Amino acid sequence: MKLVFIHGPAASGKLTVARELAARTGLSLFHNHLVVDALLAVFPFGSPAFVELRERMWMDVFRAAAAEGRSLIFTFHPEASVAPDFPARAVSIVEAAGGTVDFVALHCAPDVIEARVAAPSRQACGKLSSLALLRELEAQGAFAYPPLPPAAVDIDSGMLSPADAAAHIADALGLYPDPSVSG
Numbered sequence: 001m002k003l004v005f006i007h008g009p010a011a012s013g014k015l016t017v018a019r020e021l022a023a024r025t026g027l028s029l030f031h032n033h034l035v036v037d038a039l040l041a042v043f044p045f046g047s048p049a050f051v052e053l054r055e056r057m058w059m060d061v062f063r064a065a066a067a068e069g070r071s072l073i074f075t076f077h078p079e080a081s082v083a084p085d086f087p088a089r090a091v092s093i094v095e096a097a098g099g100t101v102d103f104v105a106l107h108c109a110p111d112v113i114e115a116r117v118a119a120p121s122r123q124a125c126g127k128l129s130s131l132a133l134l135r136e137l138e139a140q141g142a143f144a145y146p147p148l149p150p151a152a153v154d155i156d157s158g159m160l161s162p163a164d165a166a167a168h169i170a171d172a173l174g175l176y177p178d179p180s181v182s183g
Contacts, residue, residue, distance in 0.1 A: 001065060001066045001068075001069045001070060001071050001094060001097060001098070001099030001100075002027075002071040002099060002100050002101075002102065002173075002175075003062065003065075003066075003071070003072060003074060003090070003094050003099060003100070003101045003102070004021065004027065004071075004072070004073045004074070004102050004104060004169070004173065004175070005074050005076060005087070005090070005101055005102065005103045005104065006018050006021075006073060006074065006075045006076065006104045006106060006169075007075070007076040007077070007078055007103065007104070007105060007106070007148055008077070008105060008106030008107055008157070009077065009078075009107070009113060009143065010077055010113065010117060010143075011112075011113045011117040012106040012107060012108050012113065012157050013106055013108070013157035013162060013165070014031075014032075014075040014076075014077070014106055015031050015032075015033070015075055016162045017106060017155070017157060017162045017165045017166055017169070018031060018073045018075050019162075020162045020163050020165070020166035021073055021166040021169055021170060021175070022073055023166075024166050024167065024170050024175075024177055025170055025175045025176070025177060026177070027071050027072055027073050027175065028065075028070065028071070028072040028073070029072070029073045029075075030061055030065075030072050030073065030074050031073075031074070031075040032074070032075045032076055032077060035054050035057045035058060036054065038057075039053055039054055039057075045081070046081045050081075051081050051082075054082075055082070055083060055086060058074075058086075058090070059089065059090065059093060062074075062090055062093045062094055063093050063097070066093060066094045066096075066097035066098075066099045067097050069099075071099075074090075077143075078143065078145035078148065079142055079143050079144075079145060080141060080142050080143065080144050080145065081142075082145065084145070084146045087103075087148050087149060088149070091149065101149075102152040102153070102173050103148055103149050103150065103151045103152060103153075104151055104152065104153045104154075104155065104169055104173075105148070105151035105153070105154045105155065106155050106157045106165075107154070107155070107156060107157070108156055108157045108158030108159075109158050112157075112158035152172065152173060153168065153169050153172045153173065155168060155169065
């Protein structure tokens, strides 16, 4: 089992690149907003119940996927409401079942993020889509997070198209196209 753990700031292209990578490889995509959106229907972001359930759901999926040998792609925006040891515990769960975790860091210039943050596609997905709110959250330290484990792949998503970024990740990690996936 392989967990491809794609992380980066808001509007760095995590979901877009992850979708391309999933299409290229046939790996399942378990993106951050699947859990976040489900919980936001009931709990305010960052509330104790939200934080506890979000992490439990993430970990339960990693545990079950690892137990069944199901490789997957996960997207993650490091931010202050997530326990600092979350990435290390995710690695422990996967490795305990004989799997591996490859961290993929996405980054891009601030002007690229600023241009992307208000994109209609972000608004349609219920993502952070206000430049003013992004700046306010940054000023409040909402995105402060300890360094993640070293990345096996580091991508400047402002310099590569999502398809090229996915191809680079697949090549670097030895993720070959799934012949059962058309396209």
